[in-house]
């Protein structure tokens with residue numbers, strides 16, 4: 001037994017030893033950077049300026065002239081009044097399992113009993129709310145039921161739950177709009193793990209801004225994934241907005257750098273930066289993202305939103321994603337995509353609870369129009385439905 | 386949040402020990418903890434119920450309470466049950482005696498189908514097969530371009546001709562026959578399982594190419610939804626297997642259990658990165674440990690076997706036990722350890738590491754600094770740090786481009802850590818305690834650094 005364990009023990013010891021040795025230093029340097037970071041300029045003595053930031057905005061950029069033309073013409077053309085935006089209630093997956101159906105107590109009728117609370121817990125867990133938040137929501141509903149009188153009827157349960165969820169969400173934030181800079185270009189940075197819908201959401205937001213009469217530029221800062229820039233270019237083409245892209249496999253920093261230049265030169269209102277998908281566990285990739293953010297921050301006041309794109313079918317890992325992206329690039333909001341499926345996206349309840357980051361937008365399909373503002377009451381209703 | 390199961394059981398079994406017998410209530414309590422652990426890992430609520438029922442039955446029958454370590458006994462039962470559920474009949478891709486063999490990939494949007502198609506092509510190519518990739522996603526912008534780029538990267542031709550996905554798929558088979566390719570991998574557009582039109586389209590593609598294998602591509606980060614997805618796709622195209630992607634992250638991956646339980650289809654491959662070589666067979670035992678938060682010890686051992694020199698490591702371990710472990714030994718072992726990959730990934734594979742440590746950002750640069758400091762020491766200093774006086778400190782700091790403060794701190798920490806590791810290795814030698822956690826009495830805040838650890 002102890003023979004076969006030997007390698008584990010050994011490796012464990014060394015890994016831990018090395019880890020413990022570096023750990024206090026990390027804590028120290030993190031604290032230092034926080035203290036300094038709040039007021040000081042982005043240039044930190046400990047980190048040499050990344051090459052790309054110093055690199056001239058050069059040959060890697062390609063702004064197809066025809067696109068620039070197009071955007072000019074769009075400014076003249078009167079935008080047709082946009083179609084009614086899709087509504088969450090009409091667009092969520094039609095055949096999703098009914099939440100209320102999970103509550104047997106509604107069928108049984110009568111008072112809310114112990115079994116009813118178990119059913120409520122299970123229904124919330126099935127919506128990916130997670131154990132901690134589920135318990136806290138159930139407690140909240142219990143308090144509401146008590147306040148409504150000790151003999152609350154089962155029928156009241158959905159309403160109580162809806163109210164509880166709505167109020168929780170409303171407590172995080174009242175302002176869920178995307179912010180624009182007072183003057184100069186506004187920059188929104190799209191971040192998230194792989195395949196959640198960053199590129200598609202970039203296009204959707206662009207469409208909305210164009211409809212609002214803003215001049216939009218898309219920055220294809222995903223130089224890594226195969227044909228990622230082509231994907232965004234197709235969207236730019238469809239929407240008729242300008243695009244800055246770099247060489248495949250090139251430095252995403254250079255793309256952002258060029259996009260910032262182009263935005264100022266061409267009096268762009270909104271720059272949306274589409275970044276490569278990255279798992280939050282990849283230290284180097286997270287650092288790359290920090291770098292992209294710093295490049296934007298060289299234009300004071302430009303960076304207005306860092307949006308974490310989150311797939312509604314994500315489970316409890318969504319919490320870790322929010323924590324890590326918030327830690328690295330200070331996310332200002334969440335976009336919850338793919339809510340047109342049957343996934344309920346309940347993890348955002350936990351995310352708002354724990355990190356106080358508001359969900360700002362909801363993705364409801366693969367088309368450019370399939371984006372709606374996040375509305376706590378509607379979301380609560382959709383969850384409880 | 387992700388306490389490992391053994392921590393959870395600790396309380397229950399301490400009470401138990403004084404009684405020595407499992408009551409019904411104990412079993413319920415244990416079951417509740419197992420339930421929590423599985424739910425936190427995103428196993429579907431319904432699937433958890435089924436699993437718990439099976440585990441309870443086994444725990445009841447087994448002589449759990451009488452065993453020396455009831456907690457370990459129960460964990461073993463849980464682990465075995467998960468492995469049994471995840472594993473079952475492992476199988477390989479079918480090979481059609483009349484080529485080409487056709488593999489169809491399907492799944493939700495963004496799950497990793499296109500990447501998996503290219504990875505599979507590379508995998509088959511290396512196995513001496515002659516695959517052809519078919520790009521039947523005409524829906525997402527630049528989906529075919531993506532596949533073409535990937536195909537070029539692995540040196541596999543990509544076919545995508547026709548005006549609709551069904552035609553493209555059919556043409557792909559003809560193309561394979563013309564080119565003498567014996568495997569066809571069909572990449573399809575992402576679709577929601579409730580999208581009737583697209584699910585019909587998928588069925589039509591299936592009917593057109595008559596696949597030998599139809600694989601569902603599932604993101605390891607998926608939550609409760611996994612069962613609905615798996616059920617619907619299984620119904621539509623008679624799935625024969627599953628590919629689980631993005632396992633290189635830190636998702637516990639309970640979706641694997643859910644999908645396996647509801648479809649009964651084997652998980653055949655695991656995607657473990659964005660690069661095309663990040664693709665491997667699926668290992669049920671590793672996945673079970675991962676879901677239970679027990680670390681990925683097997684992977685760790687495998688990596689270690691490649692990176693470490695066994696003899697040297699054995700000597701170092703003995704020294705550690707004797708308390709003779711020097712900075713030089715540490716340097717040597719650390720260099721080998723770094724060959725195994727980023728430290729953070731390694732720590733994540735260790736069982737029982739508290740989440741504060743697991744989630745801490747590890748700066749690989751710090752390791753390099755430590756290495757630089759040790760390298761600036763003489764051999765004498767490395768084996769007997771007490772000789773390092775003030776002027777030596779200054780020399781070491783200058784030599785390594787650090788400050789004397791850094792040198793001081795390293796020395797101080799090394800002393801503490803080696804003390805701790807010595808204790809740890811002794812505990813293990815006696816074989817009483819498996820590596821299920823940090824040494825008893827381990828207190829991260831006791832380590833150096835201002836104010837201890839504040840993570």
Ligand SMILES: Nc1nc2c(ncn2[C@@H]2O[C@H](COP(=O)(O)OP(=O)(O)OP(=O)(O)O)[C@@H](O)[C@H]2O)c(=O)[nH]1
Pocket residue numbers: 192193194195196197198199200201222225228275276277278309337338339340341362363364365366370494495525575577
């Ligand atoms: N049903 C549905 N699909 C969506 C939604 N948003 C994005 N998608 C689809 O999800 C898939 C991935 O979207 P992308 O925009 O490419 O995702 P990404 O985050 O940019 O992916 P990477 O750059 O590869 O990390 C595509 O097939 C999109 O069409 C949504 O709200 N609903």
Ligand SMILES: Nc1nc2c(ncn2[C@@H]2O[C@H](COP(=O)(O)OP(=O)(O)OP(=O)(O)O)[C@@H](O)[C@H]2O)c(=O)[nH]1
Pocket residue numbers: 194195225277279492493494495496497498499500501522525528573574575576630631632633634655656657658659663
């Ligand atoms: N880290 C990691 N990323 C992966 C893995 N597999 C795929 N990806 C990434 O996930 C994203 C989506 O992968 P795709 O292969 O485009 O997914 P898809 O299912 O074809 O997407 P759609 O066609 O839009 O539905 C890309 O950024 C991939 O690089 C994996 O195993 N690990």
Ligand SMILES: [Mg+2]
Pocket residue numbers: 198199200222228274275276277
């Ligand atoms: Mg993208």
Ligand SMILES: [Mg+2]
Pocket residue numbers: 498499500522528572573574575
């Ligand atoms: Mg694809």
